[in-house]
Amino acid sequence: MLRIDDNLLIVRHLGGLKLIDNKKNYSKNRVAHLHMRVNSVADIMAMPFNVYIQDTYNRIVSINDACVSTFGLESKNSALGTMLENVYRHKSYLQETLDNNKIVINSKEFAFFNERFRLPDQTDINNFTLKFPLFNSLENISGIVVFGINSTNTTDSQFSENMTNLVKSFTAIFHGHMSSHSPLYVIPNLFTTREFEVIHWVVRGKTMREIAGIMKLSIRTVESYFDKIKKKVGVNTKSQFIAMAIN
Numbered sequence: 001m002l003r004i005d006d007n008l009l010i011v012r013h014l015g016g017l018k019l020i021d022n023k024k025n026y027s028k029n030r031v032a033h034l035h036m037r038v039n040s041v042a043d044i045m046a047m048p049f050n051v052y053i054q055d056t057y058n059r060i061v062s063i064n065d066a067c068v069s070t071f072g073l074e075s076k077n078s079a080l081g082t083m084l085e086n087v088y089r090h091k092s093y094l095q096e097t098l099d100n101n102k103i104v105i106n107s108k109e110f111a112f113f114n115e116r117f118r119l120p121d122q123t124d125i126n127n128f129t130l131k132f133p134l135f136n137s138l139e140n141i142s143g144i145v146v147f148g149i150n151s152t153n154t155t156d157s158q159f160s161e162n163m164t165n166l167v168k169s170f171t172a173i174f175h176g177h178m179s180s181h182s183p184l185y186v187i188p189n190l191f192t193t194r195e196f197e198v199i200h201w202v203v204r205g206k207t208m209r210e211i212a213g214i215m216k217l218s219i220r221t222v223e224s225y226f227d228k229i230k231k232k233v234g235v236n237t238k239s240q241f242i243a244m245a246i247n
Helices: 028-033 041-045 065-071 091-107 156-174 183-190 193-202 208-215 219-233 238-246
Strands: 009-013 016-020 050-055 060-063 111-118 124-135 141-150
Touching: 009 041, 016 141, 041 050, 041 060, 050 065, 065 141, 091 111, 091 124, 091 141, 111 193, 141 156, 193 208, 193 219, 208 219, 219 238
Parallel strands: 016 124
Antiparallel strands: 009 016, 050 060, 050 141, 111 124, 124 141
16 A cells, blocks of 8 residues: 655655655755655645545545535544545446546546535535646556545636635645636636536546536536636637637
8 A cells, every 4th residue: 555654755756746755865945946846745745625635446545624524534643554445435427537547547647526425424524626647766656645625506706716715725735837817817716616627627628518528517508607607818719719728
């Protein structure tokens, strides 16, 4: 099982994150000299979001207090080694999450997802997640770092505020790697949760029909969302929007 120590440094690497053992070959000064933004695992776990790290076998290997509370788990210690199936507690919700994990691992790129899980009292929760592949020293994917925002029973303004805080945190982690023109940077101030879901699939090459199927909406509704998105960012076509997104 992947071993996580709170004192390990965590830095951006390719499309994801990478752990560095600062007790061996690196120090914070050396990493800073390489122009990397440095945080420890403890720093990441202290962020005001649901945060957990899983290995490639879908076992939780590190988790913060906020996530323990959100998932309805007993404690951080008891959560370690827990399989995701014991967290999501719903077959289709679990499968969605496992499919999303495969996307992150296979693409080796971070991605946003709107996931769901079920609490012990049978309450269903929407959890908007940002997932980063975690690279090891051999450049292989050893796990996934997951940051989540509970979007159940929140207004658009509350969700927007939470997203703003999330993006600010990761702008710091990426240390200027994200463009101020990127949708990831401007989304919190512009878009609703549904519009953000449409953006997620558009930039991944999905058609309006495919997005409608994924989101279980009519094609006309998805097109309406995308028309609003284009208007908000000042473009007229899908190709213009995608060009802006990838740049």
